[in-house]
Amino acid sequence: MSSDKDRDSASSSGPEIATPTTSGPPSPQLTASQQYPAAPPSGENHHHILILLSLIYPATIVLGSLFSIISPIGQSASYFSRKNNIFNVLFVKIGWFWTTAAFLVHIANLRHPNATHARSKALIRWGLATLAWILVTQWFFGPPLMDRTFTGTGGACRPNYAVQPSSLAIKAERASTSAACKGAGGKWDGGHDLSGHAFMLTHASLFLWAETLPRLVDSMWRGTIGPRNISPLMAEWFGVHWFVWGILGLWWWMLLMTSVYFHTWPEKVSGWLVALFEWGILYAYMIPLNPQARQWFGTPTV
Numbered sequence: 453m454s455s456d457k458d459r460d461s462a463s464s465s466g467p468e469i470a471t472p473t474t475s476g477p478p479s480p481q482l483t484a485s486q487q488y489p490a491a492p493p494s495g496e497n498h499h500h501i502l503i504l505l506s507l508i509y510p511a512t513i514v515l516g517s518l519f520s521i522i523s524p525i526g527q528s529a530s531y532f533s534r535k536n537n538i539f540n541v542l543f544v545k546i547g548w549f550w551t552t553a554a555f556l557v558h559i560a561n562l563r564h565p566n567a568t569h570a571r572s573k574a575l576i577r578w579g580l581a582t583l584a585w586i587l588v589t590q591w592f593f594g595p596p597l598m599d600r601t602f603t604g605t606g607g608a609c610r611p612n613y614a615v616q617p618s619s620l621a622i623k624a625e626r627a628s629t630s631a632a633c634k635g636a637g638g639k640w641d642g643g644h645d646l647s648g649h650a651f652m653l654t655h656a657s658l659f660l661w662a663e664t665l666p667r668l669v670d671s672m673w674r675g676t677i678g679p680r681n682i683s684p685l686m687a688e689w690f691g692v693h694w695f696v697w698g699i700l701g702l703w704w705w706m707l708l709m710t711s712v713y714f715h716t717w718p719e720k721v722s723g724w725l726v727a728l729f730e731w732g733i734l735y736a737y738m739i740p741l742n743p744q745a746r747q748w749f750g751t752p753t754v
C-alpha cells in the first residue's frame with residue numbers, strides 16, 4: 453500500500469487545511485475550511501471506501517436474483533419488468549451518455565489548484581473506461597465481446613422461417629451480433645448471453661464512484677466536521693453532486709430490476725465480473741499501488 457507522499461502532486465494536494473497551534477476557538481480570520489484542523493480522509497482511505505462501495509453491486513445482484521426466485525412479486529409483471537419502461541429507454545439504453553454527462557459536470561467543477569491538469573488526466577481515465585465499454589458492448593474488431601462470448605458458447609441467431617420472409621430469415625441466420633439478429637427479427641438463442649445491463653450499470657457506477665468519491669468525502673467532511681454553514685454546503689450538493697448521485701441511484705435501481713426480472717444467475721454474474729476488469733486494474737490496483745501509473749493517469753481528486 454502506498455503512502456500519501458507517493459502520490460503525484462495533482463492528486464495529493466487537496467484543499468489545504470491549516471493545523472491549529474493552540475487550543476480554544478478557531479481564529480475568526482480563517483476561512484471555514486481552514487478553521488478545522490483534522491485532515492480530510494486521505495487517498496488511502498478513499499481506496500478502502502471505494503472497495504467497500506464496490507460490494508454494493510454483487511450484493512444487489514444476489515439480492516435481486518434471490519428475490520426473483522423466492523418471491524411471487526419478483527415473478528409477477530411490474531412496470532420495471534417491461535423492456536420499454538421509460539427509465540430503460542431514456543436512461544439505461546443510452547447509459548454511457550448519461551454517465552459521461554454526470555462525469556463532465558463533476559470535472560467542470562473541480563476546485564483543485566491545478567484543475568486543467570487534473571481535468572486532462574480525468575479525461576484520459578474516462579477514455580479508458582469508454583474504451584472498455586466500447587469493447588464489451590459495441591465493437592471488438594467486429595462483434596463486441598459480449599456477442600463473441602455468446603456465439604463462442606454455442607449461441608446463434610435463430611430465424612423463424614414460419615413467420616419471417618425468407619430474405620429476412622437468411623439475414624437473421626447470418627447475424628453475428630445481437631443487434632443484427634434483433635433487426636432481422638431472429639431469436640438470439642442458445643449461448644451464454646452475458647448481461648449487457650449488469651455490465652454497463654456496474655461499470656458506469658464503479659467509474660463514477662471512483663472519480664467522484666474524493667470530492668464527495670471532502671464535502672461530507674466539511675459538512676459534518678466543519679462549521680454548519682448550510683448554504684455553501686447546499687451549493688456544493690446542488691451544484692456538483694446531485695447529477696452524479698441521481699445517476700448512481702438510478703443505475704443501482706435499474707441493476708436491481710435487471711437482477712429481479714431479467715437473465716439467468718450466471719449471465720448477471722459474468723456481466724458484473726467483466727465490469728470489474730478495467731476498474732479493478734486502474735482504480736483498485738494501478739492508481740493506489742503504482743507511482744508510475746499515477747504519473748500517467750493521475751488520481752481522482754476534489
Ligand SMILES: CCCCCCCC/C=C\CCCCCCCC(=O)SCCNC(=O)CCNC(=O)[C@H](O)C(C)(C)COP(=O)(O)O
Pocket residue numbers: 544545546547548549550552576579580582583589630648649652
Ligand atoms: C489512453 C487514452 C485512451 C483513449 C481511448 C479513447 C477511446 C474513446 C474513443 C471514442 C470515444 C467516442 C465515444 C464517445 C461517447 C461519449 C458520449 C456517449 O457516451 S454517446 C453513446 C451513447 N450510447 C450509449 O450510452 C449506449 C449504452 N447502451 C449500451 O451499451 C447497451 O444498450 C447495453 C449494454 C446497456 C445493453 O445492451 P442491449 O443489447 O441489451 O440493449
Ligand SMILES: Nc1ncnc2c1ncn2[C@@H]1O[C@H](COP(=O)(O)O)[C@@H](OP(=O)(O)O)[C@H]1O
Pocket residue numbers: 532533534535536537540645646647648649650706707709710714715
Ligand atoms: N432493468 C431493466 N429494465 C428493462 N429492461 C431490461 C432491464 N435489464 C435488462 N433489460 C432488457 O433485457 C434484455 C437483455 O438485457 P441485457 O442483455 O442488456 O442485460 C434487453 O432487451 P432488449 O435488447 O430487447 O431491449 C434489455 O433491454
